[in-house]
Amino acid sequence: MTKHQKRLAVPKSWPVERKEETYTTKAGAGPHGEDGVPLLIVLRDVLGYVNSKKEARYALDQDSILVNGKTVSDERLPIGMFDILAFREREEYYRVFPDEGGRLSLTPIDADAAGSKLGKIAGKTQVAGGDTQLTLHDGQTLLVDDDADYNTNDSIVVSNDGEEVVAHFTYEEGALVTAVRGAHAGQIGTIDEIQVTPGSAANNVLIEAEDGDDRFETVEEYVVVIDENFTDGDGE
Template identity: 65%
Template sequence: MSRHQKRLSVPDSWPVERKTAKYTVKARAGPHGEAGVPLLIVLRDVLGYVDSTKEAKYATNEGNVLVNGEPVGDVRRPIGMFDILGFEEREEFYRVFPDEGGRLALTPIDEADADGKLGKIADKRQVPGGETQLQLHDGRNLRVDDGAEYSPGDSIVIDWDGEILAHFVYEEGALVTAVQGQHAGEVGEIEEITVIESSAPNTVSVDTDDGSFETIDEYVVVIDENFVGGDAGTASEEASGDSREDEGGAEE
């Protein structure tokens, strides 16, 4: 299977320039599906911490790059929405967050806020033993003793030991960000949730500082004000998008 991805066909969420070279690196299979951005692109093109695949491999092999609290040794590991990146030697930490237009961007956060990752509850079900299993948007599963307080659409923050640090309820008045659709990256409060009595998806109206928008409920994630602190989007705007290529004509 090819290790390269044509730039013109990368997902809209990828923070890469499309016309500087024909190819870019391809993410391995893993969390976030096709929207997952290879770690190499984040390290090289977004943050500018390395200039080549070789340097990126050296950094990861030294255990200097943390993703969701764990050292990562694979430069093609997919990075996606709400992942936490840590660079302890630099004392720098980032949350992956959508900027306007839906591109993945890096929001600088404090180390104290880098101890857990947000997940949207996609489904919940009873499992043998009386526990409730919460299925999250990124494929993670979590079992809780009492699932009555949790509902699909809610968001939770889970630390690296699997403990729930925070719970944000999906309801009118909740702060949300759109992560897909034409309003991706916009943040506002839910004004109204409309339940459609058919196979069509439910919709949600969101009130923002610049007006309002309507989208399907699958496209929004409940957050709190801490998720929009800092200068979201700055890291992605600084992406170099240069055209380093290997001998085969594909960017490496």
């Protein structure tokens, strides 16, 4: 199977110029589905820390680059929304965040914020033994007590060390959210109204923009609950 991807066919979330060259690196197997951006692209095209795949592999062999608290060795590892990148030698830390237009960008954060990652709850099921299993937007799963009050579309902050839930943000009217896809990707605001649609159609969400001068509408799937410090780089 080819390890190359035509630039014109990459997802809109990838931070690459589509017309500069014919091919780019194809993402390997892992989280985030087809939206995951190969780590090589982040290191080479976004940060400019390497110039080639060979340099990227050398940098990864030094065990100084971490994704969500774990050292990585595969330059094709998919990187996606809300992942945490840490460069220990440089003492630099970034959160992957969608900018306006939906392209993934890197938001600088401090070392404390790099110790945990935000996740949107995409699924909730009961498992043997009475525990509840949560599935997050990137496919990560974790077990929580069966009496924990977590619901689909809520957001949680999970520690990189032991997968401990350190914060919980409820999906409800009045919650601070960001749109991560669609025409309003990257915009932040407060949920004004959740419009429940009968049947299988997606619910709509009316959001008052952060500046208070505008409202926009998007579908529930594109909305992620955050907290007031999330985009400041100071932690969740």
